[in-house]
Amino acid sequence: EDVKLQLKWVTQSQFAGYYVAQAKGFYEEEGLNVTILPGGPDIAPTQVIAGGGADVMVDWMPAALAAREKGLPLVNIAQPFASSGMMLTCLKETGITSPADFADKTLGVWFFGNEFPFLSWMSQLGLKTDGSPGGVTVLKQGFNVDPLLQKQAACISTMTYNEYWQVIDAGIAPEDLVTFKYEDQGVATLEDGLYVLEDRLADPAFQETMVKFVRASMKGWKYAEANPDEAAMIVLENDQTGAQTETHQKRMMGEIAKLTAGSNGALDVAAAERTVASLLSGGSDPVITKAPEGAWTSVITDKALAE
């Protein structure tokens, strides 16, 4: 069977499990022919799946839930990432030591559907994001960490597995930085999960395919966790731009392994509900307006994990 998987971002170790499953023949063993479609700055996985360009996608839960409210019935079928890797990284010299110091500072944030966790965090802190005095000034951060290096922002969004290390590589010592992990602030939302369209799930044949897919993918993830360097090299082989470097990807794999650790693929419903609660508490401008129904299911993981 053919399966098309749409990634959320470019080929990198963040998605190592899928590349490993493919390279090691785990998909093949299940009788699947998986095509992995890398993402990019202008590719909204939600839109691709809505247009029928993919069968299953990797995305963050906030984005999926927001899309669901827009009328695109996405369902989480598995959650290989147990914890969140998102954080705000600040320059110490700006005097920031705690979230209370954010007021009147400039913060860099990713948009394109990645902004929801940040927005709900700020509203929980009671900080306005419209640039009014006493609130924070938000910048749409581009594809790199330059705004911090050029001191255009006091803090920028980073992932533990990627941008943080670019700041370090750029020559700024960890001592000169202050980081706030969403996980630690109690505002973490679920990151890279697998989502499909609800109506397709009604088809038993599709269910069966997804069971096989999730099973093989998790096998890939666990292999990658156990063999991070090999996994990173597999990712590198799949990078068609040829611009990625081994050091970057190996280090990223190491960090990713920390996030997938402890997940067998099954969604932790409590964590999902925490995500929903956090998104709902968005004050005047919440990301979602009502608790979603049927936004996740354990049918697939139940079958996949039942050996």
Next chain:
Amino acid sequence: MKDTISQNQPVIEAKGLNLVFQTADGPVQALKDVNLTVAKGDFVSFIGPSGCGKTTFLRAIAALEHPTSGTLTVNGMSPDEARRKRAYGYVFQAAGLYPWRTIRGNIKLPLEIMGFSKADQEERVQRVLELVELKGFGKKFPWQLSGGMQQRASIARALAFDADILLMDEPFGALDEIVRDRLNEEVLKLWARTGKTIGFVTHSIPEAVYLSTKIVVMSPRPGRITDVIDSPLPKERPLDIRDSREFIEIAHRVREGLRAGHHED
């Protein structure tokens, strides 16, 4: 017998011809009550100040404009029919050769459109190139030839499909006097050789007098014919004839006719 009859049957006959253009500024009467009969083998020159309707009349003959009223027949039929019977060879002021075709290609163009056979096309191109003394220049592009040669090529093009009537609208207006003299001589020779009926527009009095058997003097606003002069000059005309008494007299009459019809603009 037949020859004599066709000799007397008019080739072009205009009766009470009117032609009005509708323009943004209102109607312009380009031709008013024009009457003219041209016999087979005539060489008719049209002369007159700018805007008197020379071009319009020539175009009406070739069915490029349609008269508002009056009758116009060509070989006894309507100009449109005559066009379909390939009655016209038309030569414009500028040579109007297509720059992307060689001289040979330019001459072939009407033949292709009229569907002559390949062999016939070749044969005709050869023949007219010789006729206008451009043999050996067939492979050149127009811009590789002098202005006079280009004009000869454009005449060759009009001759290639053997139309009865050759219409030329200021064909030598852009050339210098010496070249013009020579081409005038050549046109006369051609006319003598082929016996075609020729309609010729010019601004030059000597040119009109030198070439024509019939000179039509026109006058503008509205465009009309003010004088038709049948030339008494012999068919054989050396260039020197232009210094003869008869020539100067006709030229004088043409000039007077022109001056009378010419308004200040």
Next chain:
Amino acid sequence: MKDTISQNQPVIEAKGLNLVFQTADGPVQALKDVNLTVAKGDFVSFIGPSGCGKTTFLRAIAALEHPTSGTLTVNGMSPDEARRKRAYGYVFQAAGLYPWRTIRGNIKLPLEIMGFSKADQEERVQRVLELVELKGFGKKFPWQLSGGMQQRASIARALAFDADILLMDEPFGALDEIVRDRLNEEVLKLWARTGKTIGFVTHSIPEAVYLSTKIVVMSPRPGRITDVIDSPLPKERPLDIRDSREFIEIAHRVREGLRAGHHED
């Protein structure tokens, strides 16, 4: 007294003039060993086939080209100096009016550049507009006028600042014969009224003979003077003079001169 002296002092004097253009295909000798003396008040026509150097010679006089060797003086000084002294009015074949200026604006242009006072400018524009019979057309743009009117405006522009020498390079080449006739008459009148020295390039034999006191016949490759004819015609010249025996004789001589120097191209 002074008048007589200046009458005899040559306005333009060329001695052994050579002018060679360096082109990609090698040098082109545009003028070879040209000798000519033009007196004050002369009307000199230059005639000759294309490429014989007429334009080049006129441009050299106006310091637009610089001779390779030989001497050329204008009013006893170098052409460059003469230009700085505003000795020239130049009229080109095409009217060369600036399309973004009205007729009045075009005539004013040289006056602005030469720093005439505002009042003086107005006064002069009025005067020359009347001179060329374009009163009332000052506010029109060039493209709103007929070709003949444009050419008159360009003459007015050249007259506005009262240069001693008027140089005209085929000023009427683009006009039809009747308009040309009229402008020829007007140029003659103007010349009579102002007493300017005029250099005039033309392709037309009758035009050259009709206008000039001196006809310079030129011949190409290399460009040189083959004949200089001093006209015996009186200063007063009605258009009819063109049918006179004297006129025809001079015209004949010019034509012969041209034909001798004219090669087939």
Next chain:
Amino acid sequence: MNRALPVLTVLLGILAIWYAAAVWMNATWVFDQAERAGTTVTWAEAIPQTMAQERPLLPPPHQVGAELWKGLFGQAVTSKRSLVYHGYVTFKGTMMGFGLGIVAGVLLAMAIVRFRVMDMGLMPWAIISQTIPIVALAPMIITLSSQLGLTARDVPKAIIAAYLSFFPVLVSMVKGLRSPDQMQLDLLKTYGAGEMATFLKLRLPASMPYFFASLKVAVAASLVGTIVGELPTGAIEGLGARMLIGSQFGEPLIMWAALFAAAILAGLLIVVVGVVERLAARRMGVRA
């Protein structure tokens, strides 16, 4: 020779300004780092450091040159690390878009010249189409083309490239097809030629110089379109994708090298199109 000298002078001038700017811009970082480390550096010490940073704000020419050299000749042309390979990918996209753009431009021009409604209705929209920022449409072009079953990654790229390159062709072709003057049209009429013959024997050949003149602009536009299309649409391969990845992973040298590779590609394309133009002109009998 005397044409190369001024160009060389200008290029040398640009190089000099570039070096000066590199020193000036990269020095900030050197001084900042020194400050963080609590030391001081003089300009004399700083300048060499500005010439060899790993992540310079503005890499000096020799750094870009070295990176470019490495990308172009440092490995097999089939390697994913080779700029030749990515250049080829971009080139392919450019050519597809260029071809598509030419076809669209010519067809539309024919319709506009033939039908008055098209002229009045379509032409303004053709202009408006060029004021729409195509990048905004990129995501939708991707999903729409996958909806229509065109899953190949090249397709959206080619569509974007074609969108930018059809316009110059359209404008020139309309001008060209209308370039025959009344006299040339009338001449054909006296031959009794029909519409088809007029098109084939007159309008089309007359439009060719205009057509070829538009190609240089069109090919440049197509290249811009392809690179814009590669920036967001998946960042898989091609020079645009490399620029993006270079930016994303804080590798300015990769980005600059890709930028210059694109410049070289642009230069090559323009030269080739220029040669084609000249050859065509010669065949069409245009003066050299």
Next chain:
Amino acid sequence: MSWVPAHSGWLAGALMLWLVLWAASVMLARREGRGVRLVVPVLFGLSLLVLWEGIVRAWAVAPVILPAPSVIAAKIAASGPVLWQDFAQTILKGAVPGFLIGAGAAFAVAILIDRSPFLQRGLLPVGNFVAALPIVGLAPILVMWFGFDWQSKAAVVVVMVFFPMLVNIVAGLQASERMQRDLMATWGASYLQTLLRLRLPAAMPFVFNGLKIASTLALIGAIVAEFFGSPIYGMGFRISTEVGRLGLDMVWAEIAVAALAGSVFYGLIALIERGVTFWHPSQRK
């Protein structure tokens, strides 16, 4: 997606209306006049919108893929302040100043190198070459240099506009005919007099040609640059963010604003051109 429409009624209706509009355009196009020149393209655009609406409704295309024109229109009506804020940021602060600075700088440089044929011969090929480059690739770099706000957007626009303008202005300054320049020489005019009274007016058609090209470039440049970093408003910001949020109606609303702004910008330049180069054959009535 099936090829058979789900609601064929909508399709039939839309096709009918489309045919009517089309027929009306064809009839009108036969007429002459200023109004017709305006009405026909509007009808033409309308007929396309009708077809679009019909197709979206007939096949029930998901609004997250392609919203119907009616939906977009409703969004535009509802989002006035946001659209205005984005417009002000991207067009008024980014594109327009960048355009003016770029064109002005090109003008200054063109005049500066005007007296040096040597520099011209060197700069022109380089300028022609740079004008053909995918300058958008510079956007991330300029955002890095000039920061997040409109300055970097303006900088991108300056760079994109500069070379096409320079090339056109230099070509324009050489556009006067030799005869016209010679006339100036016979009058003994100075360089400055010739420049002001002949060469600049003669250059205007070229300058406006350049300005027209530059106007569309300016828009694209300003919007693309926002993809690489921006404040949380601006047209490019809104487009990229809303795509991620599946707010396609908002994306199209911004596209409509961009097209409108671009057309007005272009039309304005064309209008000024009419006034300044009224004398040029292409502008005469």
